[in-house]
Amino acid sequence: MLLLPTLSLNKIPDLVKRKPVLRVAHLTDVHLKDEWDAPRHYRDCLHHVQQQTPKVDMILNGGDIVFDMNKENIDTINAQWKLMHAVTAAECSLPVHYILGNHDIWWNENNKGQAIYGKQYSLNQLQLPMPYYSLVKNGWKFIFLDSVHLDIDGTWYIGKLGDAQFSWLENELKSTAADMSICVISHIPILTATLMVEDDIVNKWTMLGGDMHTDTAKIIRLFYQHPNVKLCLSGHIHLHDKVIYNNVTYICNGAVSGAWWKGNKRETAPGYGLIDLYADGSFEEWYVNYQA
Numbered sequence: 082m083l084l085l086p087t088l089s090l091n092k093i094p095d096l097v098k099r100k101p102v103l104r105v106a107h108l109t110d111v112h113l114k115d116e117w118d119a120p121r122h123y124r125d126c127l128h129h130v131q132q133q134t135p136k137v138d139m140i141l142n143g144g145d146i147v148f149d150m151n152k153e154n155i156d157t158i159n160a161q162w163k164l165m166h167a168v169t170a171a172e173c174s175l176p177v178h179y180i181l182g183n184h185d186i187w188w189n190e191n192n193k194g195q196a197i198y199g200k201q202y203s204l205n206q207l208q209l210p211m212p213y214y215s216l217v218k219n220g221w222k223f224i225f226l227d228s229v230h231l232d233i234d235g236t237w238y239i240g241k242l243g244d245a246q247f248s249w250l251e252n253e254l255k256s257t258a259a260d261m262s263i264c265v266i267s268h269i270p271i272l273t274a275t276l277m278v279e280d281d282i283v284n285k286w287t288m289l290g291g292d293m294h295t296d297t298a299k300i301i302r303l304f305y306q307h308p309n310v311k312l313c314l315s316g317h318i319h320l321h322d323k324v325i326y327n328n329v330t331y332i333c334n335g336a337v338s339g340a341w342w343k344g345n346k347r348e349t350a351p352g353y354g355l356i357d358l359y360a361d362g363s364f365e366e367w368y369v370n371y372q373a
Contacts, residue, residue, distance in 0.1 A: 100360045102219040106130045106175075107354035109143030109268070109316025110336030112184065113165050117342035119148075120168055122372070126337050126353060127172045129371035133355065139218065140175050143316040143334070144182025144229075144268035148341075150203070152189045162206050178216065179207045182268040182317065183229045183238050183291070200227075213246055215253055221262050221358050224253060228269040228294060228315075239290035240269030242300070250300075254307045262362035263310045269293060270315040271300055272331040275322045278347065292318065304329050311362050314354065319346035321368045332366060 108126065113119055130137050147161035169177065185203040197205075200212055212227035227246060232239045242250065257263060265271070271294045277286055294300060304310045305327050312330050319336040332354060339351030350370040357365045 099363065101135075101357050102360050103139075103221060103358040104133070104135055104137050105139055105141055105356050105358065106133075106137045107141045107143060107266075107314050107316075107332075107334050107356065108337050109314075109334055109353075110145040110182065110319055110338055111142070111165075112145055112148045112336070112338040112341055113168070114148035114161055114342075115164055119338065119342045120164060122342065122351070123168055123337065124172045126351075126371045127169070129369070130353065131173070131175060137175060137355070140173070140177040141223070141266050141314065142177055142179045143266060143314065144180045145184040145316065145336075146179065146182065146203070147185060149184045150187045151184065153187075155197070158187065158202070162203075166206075178223070178225065179209065180225045180266055180268055181212055181227065181229060186229060186238075188231065188238075213249065217261070219358075220360060221264060222257050224250070224263060224265045226250070226265060226267040228267040228271075232290065237291060240267075240292070240294040241290075241296045242294075247296070247299070247303075251303060254303065254310070257307075257309065259307075259309055261309060262358070263307070263312075264358070265310065265313040267294070267313065267315045269317045270331065270333045271313050272297055272324050272326060273315070273318060273322055273333045274324055275318045275320040275333055278320065301327065301329075309362065312356070312364060314356075320349045321352070323366075330364075330366075334368060337371075 111123055113123055150158050181203055186200050187197055187202055215224045228240050229238050230241055273293055276288050276292050310329055315333050318333055321335040322333050324331045334354040335349035335352050340346040351372055352368055352370040355367045355369050
């Protein structure tokens with residue numbers, strides 16, 4: 082007689098909770114420009130995402146959408162965004178949710194006061210009323226942060242939220258049910274180990290305010306009060322790493338563009354993050370090199 086394994090009834094709820102509810106792709110640092118065969122590679126990446134099995138439900142774009150807006154002339158900026166819209170419309174059938182990166186912001190000092198100065202031009206292109214927002218999908222909440230701001234001297238950017246956005250984030254977390262898992266998306270990493278991978282270190286590491294959030298400790302303390310914050314995704318560094326701290330997983334994914342369309346950035350190949358999200362707040366993640 083063949084004896085089959087039995088399933089304990091008290092394990093069934095755990096299996097139900099483990100049910101996959103959403104698959105997302107995290108594409109960041111595309112840096113799209115009509116050079117270096119970038120449009121073809123971006124198309125290949127979009128096709129690769131859409132050929133995944135199980136299928137991807139939506140794309141999270143982590144910023145640096147175009148190659149560079151800072152200090153460029155308006156004709157170049159218009160051309161880059163026109164190209165981005167054309168490639169995405171023709172090659173992508175998935176919903177895409179965006180945040181801004183430092184290369185998506187027009188901080189040309191000679192054009193202060195114009196309607197497109199700062200972030201407004203890109204927000205208009207993406208039809209976003211605000212640079213930070215949230216949405217709920219299949220039982221998970223996604224919080225999209227605006228992590229790029231001018232430093233106090235107004236000459237360069239740093240990673241931070243600022244008082245108004247931090248208050249908004251506090252309220253967003255408080256208003257989220259404790260049993261709803263949360264994924265946070267930022268361009269600049271909230272926490273990363275990639276900054277320790279440098280060639281010119283002598284006897285200390287130097288971390289610049291534009292490489293990682295300068296309000297990291299404050300954000301981490303806030304997350305500690307909300308155990309349903311499970312996952313934070315970022316880009317910006319073009320390197321891939323994973324740091325787990327206080328039961329929150331911080332993943333910095335590599336760039337779709339690699340080293341700005343010139344191969345690998347150090348040991349990280351051009352790629353994107355693929356994440357399966359489960360009903361119980363757990364997840365599985367992979368970094369995918371889309372190039373043959």
